[in-house]
Each structure stands twice: as C-alpha cells, then as structure tokens.
Amino acid sequence: MKKILCPFCFREFLVKDMLWRCVNLSCKSPDDGVAGEFDEIFQKYLNEINQGQVERKRYGHAFYTSHNIEGDTAPCDRCGTRSAVRLCPNCHNTLPRSVDKVSSCHVAVIGAPHVGKSHFIATLIKLFQKDAFARTYFDFNVMDADDSTTSRFREEFFNPIFVQSKRLDKSQQFDRKPLIFRLKKQNSSSFLKRLNKKKSIFLVFYDTAGENFDSEEALGLYARYVKHSSAIILLVDPLQIPSVRSKVEAAGIKNLPTLAPTSEPAHIVSRVVRQYEAFGILKAGGKISTPLAVVFTKADILRDANILPPGSSIYSGQKHQGVFNKDVAKAIHDEVQALIAGWQGGELDSLLNNYFKTYSYFSMSALGQSPDASGNLTNVSPFRTEDSFLWALNQINFL
Ligand SMILES: Nc1nc2c(ncn2[C@@H]2O[C@H](COP(=O)(O)OP(=O)(O)OP(=O)(O)O)[C@@H](O)[C@H]2O)c(=O)[nH]1
Ligand SMILES: [Mg+2]
Ligand SMILES: [Zn+2]
Ligand SMILES: [Zn+2]
DSSP, X not given: OOEEEOTTTOOEEEGGGOEEEOOOTTOBOTTTSOBSEEOHHHHHHHHHHTXXXXXXXXXXXXXOOSSOOBTTBEEOTTTOOEEOOEEOTTTOOBOOTTTXXXXXXXXXXXXXXXXXXXXXXXXHHHHHHTSHHHHHHOSEEEEESSHHXXXXXXXXXXXXXXXXXXXOOOOOSSOOSOEEEEEEESSOOHHHHHTTOOSEEEEEEOOOOTHHHHOGGGOTHHHHHHHTOSEEEXXXXXGGSHHHHHHHHHTTOOOOOOOOGGGSHHHHHHHXXXXXXXXXXXXXXXXXXXXXXXXXXXHHHHHHTTOSOTTOHHHHSOOOOSSOOHHHHHHHHHHHHHHHHXXXXXXXXXXXHHHBSSEEEEEOBSXXXXXXXXXXXXXXXXXXXXXXXXXXXXXXXXX
C-alpha cells in the first residue's frame, strides 16, 4: 500500500491510516458537550516547533474511518457531516489536497546561520510564483499547497523584502511550519511523457535557523527533514573563507558577518556527511546518493570586490530558458570550482568527491546588494537564484 511522507513531521504513514477532521462547527464533544475538542497530538507538534507552550485551542473532531470514503470526503463518526480535511496520523496537521496523488519531494535548503537561506527561499519562490519569468521560460506553475503557506510566505518573506524593502530578520531557532508548494506542469507534452518526467510534485521548504544545523541536540524534526530529502541545496557563505574575506575587506566593503569557524564551507560539508553517517545511510567507503547543490551565496559582494573574473558567467552568462540547460550548469560549476581551488585549495572539492555521487557548484545573489546598516534595501536585483533549484528539479526527474 502507498506510503505518504508527512510534509510537517517528516514521518511516513500508509494512506489507509490517514485521519479526518470534522468541519461542522456545532459538532459537539461527548465529554463536555462543547463544540470541537482539544487535540493533544496537534498541540504537541505546535509546542515542539515553537519551542514552548502554544495556547490551547479547540479544533474540529479528529476521526478515523475505514468505510464510506467517497471521492475525497468521509463522514464524521460523531455528526455524520462529510469532511474533506485529511490529517497526518502522527502529528494531526492538515495535509495538502491531493497529497495521496502527487509525488512529494523535499528539497532541503540548509546552511550555517546567516548564510542567506531565508532570502534565498523568498527570492526563489517569488521568481517562480509571481514573475512573468516562470510563465515565459518554464512550463510549470508554483502554487501554495496549503493556506498557512500562502499567508506565511506573504507576511514573512515577500512583503518585508519586496514591499517594505527591508531585509528579513534572523529565523527563529525552532521555526514554525514548513512552506509547502505544488509544482505543476502547464501542459505535459507527449515528449515529456516519453521521458517519464513527473507532472506534478509537492515541494517542501523548512526554513529553519542555521543553529539547528550547528548542534547535534537541536536536530530531531530537522534530521528527519534532511534524511527524507530528494535533493539538498547547501548554501555556503564565501565570506567565511579567510582569503575571500580579506579581499572583500581590502575592497572597502564593510559590515561583514562575524567569522565563525563552524560556518566554513568544508566544515559544513563534513557536518552533512556526519549526519548521513548517523542516519545509517552512509556505509563505510560508500557515497551519499542524494544530489547535492553547493551554492555560494552573496555573489554580488564577490562581483563588487572584483573577486569574480571579468565577464564571469555568474553574473553575465547564459540562463536556463524553458528547459534546464546542462551546459549552463556545467559552465557555472567549472567556474566556481576554479574559484574555490584558488581560494582554499582542493579540500572542499575532494571532500565532496569522496562522499557524494552527484554534486554541482553554483553561486547566486538573492538580493543583488547588501542591506544598509539599518537593514534597508534600495534596489533588489537577484541573479542566478534559480539555478540550483532547476538543477535539483532536473535531478529529481521533474525538469
Ligand atoms: N550582499 C548580500 N547579502 C545578503 C544576501 N542574502 C542575504 N544577505 C545578508 O545575509 C544576512 C542573512 O541572511 P538570511 O537569509 O537571514 O540568512 P539565514 O541563513 O536565513 O540565517 P539564519 O536564519 O540565522 O539561519 C541578511 O540579513 C543579509 O544581510 C545577498 O544576496 N547579498
Ligand atoms: Mg533564516
Ligand atoms: Zn505529520
Ligand atoms: Zn462532526
């Protein structure tokens, strides 16, 4: 029987074990005769992700039924009202519609504190959701898959940067719910069908604070997220490489993030490898098969400090148009590989080579500029934000 991976708690369950939530506002609990009920399992999840006690509220009755399921609805075992709201049996979150029909892919965006994860997600989703860019060049739509994603993306990611022109605040250590999007091909050509490409997938971004990645104790939900990911986008901050940093400082660029040895790229990759070892997925001498994109962030600073070669394809090269273009990705990969070799020798590359079957380098800027000292942005102009994501979609057989 088909298994589903819950996009909230990252635990697997069987379709037949799914629960439902009653939507009838006057469906009363037999215990106290009041409408709705306290849902201890859902409460536990909320407390965990918010790292504290979330105010207790009543929710619609959560019920299990094995019969009388028609279409996508089932009757409440208390009041008989049919409901289309389906719940994960492990955490009682409301599952996105068609969760049982669409294949689910988690692309994990991970990286040290302050590397640029939140801004990356903001710009990436905006690019595919709102801009003519996606409609013109790519044959798929990005839609919010649940209501909380819709409002959270707008309030916490989109509005601050693109309406109020402010940089985002640091993410909380235990962030709230994951952002869940559905990617759907506009028209699936017979050509794509022949290639056996996926037509529709869920994508889950869990914008967690970098510290979750820093300490072994903080794992948990986060570890399950990484473990079940179909592809990983690992962001690394070039400003954590001492030789890059001194060039940037020499170019007079100020307000650099504090230097943290635990944020250094090779150190970060070693941590990812150790996590896979801990999951028991990585056998001695073996390689991790999850595709890994290693993305150097804040490329605008590299450009402005003349660290990128003149005419670098990172800010001036060809883009992916309509399809994922392997040559474009290869040109960027080669250029970044050569840059890193110059910055710090071959340590990072041999580490990746030893432990990952498939990896590719990228570099991008989510903002195209640094925020000023009070966090204001004047001219947000991202570049190459989409590359690693398109590569990941290609790796998971969507593009
Ligand atoms: N110059 C430049 N700075 C950037 C860019 N993206 C992010 N930054 C800077 O890096 C800081 C951290 O970015 P975030 O996206 O909040 O980093 P994060 O990885 O989510 O950090 P945590 O939530 O602490 O884990 C921002 O406040 C910006 O100052 C970029 O594209 N260019
Ligand atoms: Mg963040
Ligand atoms: Zn769940
Ligand atoms: Zn009911």
